[in-house]
Amino acid sequence: MIQPYRRMLRVLGDHAPQMQRNVRISTIASVLEGCIYALLFPLMLALFEHPINTSRLGILLAISGGLFAIETVLRWQELTFSWDAVNEISHDTRLKLGEQLRRIPLEQLTNRRSGELNVILGGNVSEIVLWLGSLCLTIIQTLVVPCVTIAVMFWIDWRLAIALTLTFPLAIPIYQQFRKIVGQGTRQTAIADAETASRVIEYAQGLPVLRATKQVGSRSQQIQKALANQRATQSRTNQLVILPSLMIATLVEIGILLIIALGSVYVLQGSLSLPILIALLVIAVRFSEPLAVFANYAAVFDITEAALERIEALLSIQPLVVLAPTQAPEKFDISFESVTFTYLDQSEPVLRNISLHCPERSFTALVGSSGSGKTTITRLISRYADVQQGKICIGGIDIRHIDPTQLMRLVSVVFQDVYLFDDTIYNNIRLAKPGSTDVEVEAAAQAANCHDFISRLPNGYETRVGEIGGALSGGERQRISIARAILKDAPIVLLDEPTSALDTESEVAVQRAIDRLVENKTVIVIAHRLSTVVGADQILVLESGQMIEQGTHSQLLELQGRYASLWKIQQNAYCWRIVA
Ligand SMILES: Nc1ncnc2c1ncn2[C@@H]1O[C@H](COP(=O)(O)OP(=O)(O)OP(=O)(O)O)[C@@H](O)[C@H]1O
Numbered sequence: 001m002i003q004p005y006r007r008m009l010r011v012l013g014d015h016a017p018q019m020q021r022n023v024r025i026s027t028i029a030s031v032l033e034g035c036i037y038a039l040l041f042p043l044m045l046a047l048f049e050h051p052i053n054t055s056r057l058g059i060l061l062a063i064s065g066g067l068f069a070i071e072t073v074l075r076w077q078e079l080t081f082s083w084d085a086v087n088e089i090s091h092d093t094r095l096k097l098g099e100q101l102r103r104i105p106l107e108q109l110t111n112r113r114s115g116e117l118n119v120i121l122g123g124n125v126s127e128i129v130l131w132l133g134s135l136c137l138t139i140i141q142t143l144v145v146p147c148v149t150i151a152v153m154f155w156i157d158w159r160l161a162i163a164l165t166l167t168f169p170l171a172i173p174i175y176q177q178f179r180k181i182v183g184q185g186t187r188q189t190a191i192a193d194a195e196t197a198s199r200v201i202e203y204a205q206g207l208p209v210l211r212a213t214k215q216v217g218s219r220s221q222q223i224q225k226a227l228a229n230q231r232a233t234q235s236r237t238n239q240l241v242i243l244p245s246l247m248i249a250t251l252v253e254i255g256i257l258l259i260i261a262l263g264s265v266y267v268l269q270g271s272l273s274l275p276i277l278i279a280l281l282v283i284a285v286r287f288s289e290p291l292a293v294f295a296n297y298a299a300v301f302d303i304t305e306a307a308l309e310r311i312e313a314l315l316s317i318q319p320l321v322v323l324a325p326t327q328a329p330e331k332f333d334i335s336f337e338s339v340t341f342t343y344l345d346q347s348e349p350v351l352r353n354i355s356l357h358c359p360e361r362s363f364t365a366l367v368g369s370s371g372s373g374k375t376t377i378t379r380l381i382s383r384y385a386d387v388q389q390g391k392i393c394i395g396g397i398d399i400r401h402i403d404p405t406q407l408m409r410l411v412s413v414v415f416q417d418v419y420l421f422d423d424t425i426y427n428n429i430r431l432a433k434p435g436s437t438d439v440e441v442e443a444a445a446q447a448a449n450c451h452d453f454i455s456r457l458p459n460g461y462e463t464r465v466g467e468i469g470g471a472l473s474g475g476e477r478q479r480i481s482i483a484r485a486i487l488k489d490a491p492i493v494l495l496d497e498p499t500s501a502l503d504t505e506s507e508v509a510v511q512r513a514i515d516r517l518v519e520n521k522t523v524i525v526i527a528h529r530l531s532t533v534v535g536a537d538q539i540l541v542l543e544s545g546q547m548i549e550q551g552t553h554s555q556l557l558e559l560q561g562r563y564a565s566l567w568k569i570q571q572n573a574y575c576w577r578i579v580a
Contacts, residue, residue, distance in 0.1 A: 004305040005136070011311050013096065015089045019136075022078055026137045027144055029074035032067050034148025037283050039064050041152075044275035078137055097311065103319035103404070107344055107385035146287045153280075159262065185237030190306040192230040199226045256284050320383055326403050329395030332410065332491040332522045333360040334381060339390035341380060350376050351545045353390070358538070360395075360491075363523045365533035367563060368542035374526045377542075378494040381524070382411045394492070412485035414517070415496040418477040422466035425454055425480070432484035441487060448483035448513040450476070475510055482513040493518055496526045530563075530570050539563065 009016040039060060046057040101109065153161035203223055259280060266272035334357070341351040351373050358364040366374040379385070380392055383399055391398045399407055412432070420428050429441045429450075442461065445451045453476050457463040465472075472480070485493060495514065527533040534553045541549035541556070541563045549561050556563035 004308060007305065007308045007312060011093065011308055011315065012089060015092065018089075023136065023140065025074050025078050026140045029071050029078065030141045030144035031148050032071040032074070033141070034145045035152070036064055036067050036071070037145065037149045037286070038152030039067075040279040040283060041276055044279040045273065048273070048275040093311070097314060100315055100317070100319070104317045105320055105383065105385045106379075108317050149283055149287070159266070181240045185233070185240050187306055188233045189230070189237050190310075192226070192233040196223070196226040196230045199223045256281075259284050320386070320404050321400065322403055323398065323400045325401065326406075327397045327401045328406055329397045329402065329410070331360050331395035333362075333395060334358040334492065334522060334524070335393045335396075336377070336380075337390050337393065339380070339387050339392060341376065341385070341387045341389075343376075344385070349388075349545060351380075351387075354545075354547055355390075356540055356547060356550070358522055358524060360522050361520055362537040363518065363525070363533075363535070365525050365527040365536040365539045366542060367527050367530065367533070367539055367566065372542040373545045374542055375496065376545075378413070378496070378524060378526060381492070381494060382413065383407060409488075410490055411492045411494060412488050412490040412517075413494045414478070414481050414485050414514075416478075418481040420465045420472070420477060420480065422464060424459075424462050424464055425457065426461045428465060428480060429483045429487060432488035436487060441483075444483045444487035445480075447486050447516045448479045449509045450479045450483050450513075453479075478510050479513050482510065482517050486513075486517050491521055493521045493523045495523065497528050497532060530567050541566075 009019065012019055043057070043060050043064070046053055046060055150161055150165055199222055203220065263272060263277040263280060267274055267277055336354050336356045339351055339354045340349050342349040354373075354377070356364075366377060368374055380387060381394075381399070383404060386400065391400070393399065394402065394407075394410060402410075421431070425445075426438060426441055429444060430436055433440070438461070442451065445454055445461075453472075454461055454463075458467070495518075525533060525536070527536075527539075530553075533539060536553065538550060539553060539556055540547055541561075543562060549556055549559060549563050551559065557567060
């Protein structure tokens with residue numbers, strides 16, 4: 001119980017003192033409540049006295065009333081805190097998580113599926129809030145009130161106090177066992193929930209591909225499987241809970257019966273007065289209720305703990321480290337100095353001892369077979385992840401010394417996958433340079449050859465991408481992505497040869513847009529068709545994460561190596577296409 005509480009305080013951060021204060025208030029209120037119950041004994045005695053001692057009764061009632069008034073004020077404060085703070089804490093924790101998503105290396109994010117992130121950002125914060133709002137305080141009340149009353153009972157009749165106390169230690173091992181069982185079940189349920197969420201999101205995102213490849217059925221079967229697993233896990237957990245829960249409830253009932261039996265014997269023997277036994281029974285029955293359901297709180301504890309674990313894991317990812325002193329480059333050449341890089345959870349490096357230099361405003365092409373490491377090189381320039389050996393510099397400055405926000409400003413990326421948000425075309429382009437005017441956005445769109453097709457959309461630049469769905473062609477989406485890059489006007493441009501998947505007409509339009517984008521920039525292009533990079537200032541040939549050749553097109557042809565053979569293969573394929 002202490003463990004999840006501590007974990008919760010860590011996750012709450014600045015809100016932790018608020019929570020601690022509330023726990024203190026709740027504890028004091030519960031002590032007072034325990035005292036009020038304890039006062040029942042002298043009250044009963046005073047009531048059963050002949051003749052009734054009215055002044056004594058009055059004093060006792062006044063004390064009880066006073067304590068009750070203070071307790072009510074404290075409980076009111078507790079509740080006010082709970083519900084006011086719940087929204088605030090939930091909001092702040094989401095902001096904190098959002099900020100963390102912004103600061104951690106992208107590699108860490110791509111390693112998590114979007115469904116998992118959805119569970120963390122959406123569901124888990126609410127689960128914590130639920131805990132904050134009621135559970136913690138309910139548990140304090142359930143534990144503190146009986147403890148205080150039992151302590152007072154020892155003072156009145158130690159034999160009955162022991163009878164009631166006995167039920168507590170007996171409940172502890174059952175409770176612990178119960179927690180263990182429920183803990184496992186809850187964790188499995190949480191995993192099953194996250195798995196289902198991930199599968200559903202993946203399915204929705206990949207539906208076009210699944211339809212094209214006639215895989216809709218098999219993938220939906222996977223969702224069905226995940227759903228069935230989720231249901232089975234939940235029902236297994238429910239089954240597991242029943243027996244221990246019943247045992248604790250039974251134990252509490254036995255405790256009450258024991259008090260009645262023992263009490264009756266003592267009353268008959270004359271060693272206990274009837275008023276005290278009545279008070280004792282009122283209190284015992286009052287306590288038995290929360291104690292009997294106490295075990296059920298374990299399930300909520302475990303759900304919360306699993307949620308906290310996931311949130312903590314995300315918050316504990318080391319953000320990108322910015323080395324001091326931070327520097328802003330004034331030149332924009334790019335160099336890799338003996339760079340070796342291994343992806344997270346991989347044992348083999350995907351880049352080995354790579355050294356390269358792309359002079360400012362030069363055009364560099366990366367060439368090589370699939371999986372040779374071309375994309376990884378472009379990713380590392382924008383600090384997708386940090387290299388394990390060597391360094392990457394822009395303008396002679398190690399990129400770890402450049403503030404990440406500043407680094408993002410220096411680099412524009414145009415890849416084949418273009419993500420458009422469900423927002424207006426204006427805002428989708430403006431994303432690259434927040435605050436830019438409509439005129440600037442339109443100028444960028446003109447330069448990227450987008451203006452004509454955007455003007456034909458139902459509401460022109462005000463058309464929401466969601467409204468037209470998949471109505472934009474691949475080439476049009478890419479031109480929007482180029483418009484973003486033109487608007488951003490970053491000195492470095494990274495391109496994953498965006499024309500390779502387009503038809504000739506789109507290719508010409510996109511190529512023209514690219515020509516405008518790359519003017520006077522340091523450009524690195526991942527080239528799939530060698531014909532598009534014949535004019536490059538330098539071509540770097542990669543194979544299995546190593547740079548095996550480097551030079552201009554003619555130099556590399558002369559070398560008669562890997563590039564020359566790739567060129568020959570592509571030329572033959574081209575001739576074959578023409579002949580065919
Ligand atoms: N996020 C990742 N986690 C683990 N391994 C990865 C990750 N991304 C790429 N890899 C692996 O790193 C190697 C290099 O991949 P990379 O995408 O850089 O190659 P590439 O030359 O761009 O390939 P392609 O031309 O097919 O896009 C591959 O073996 C790939 O499986």
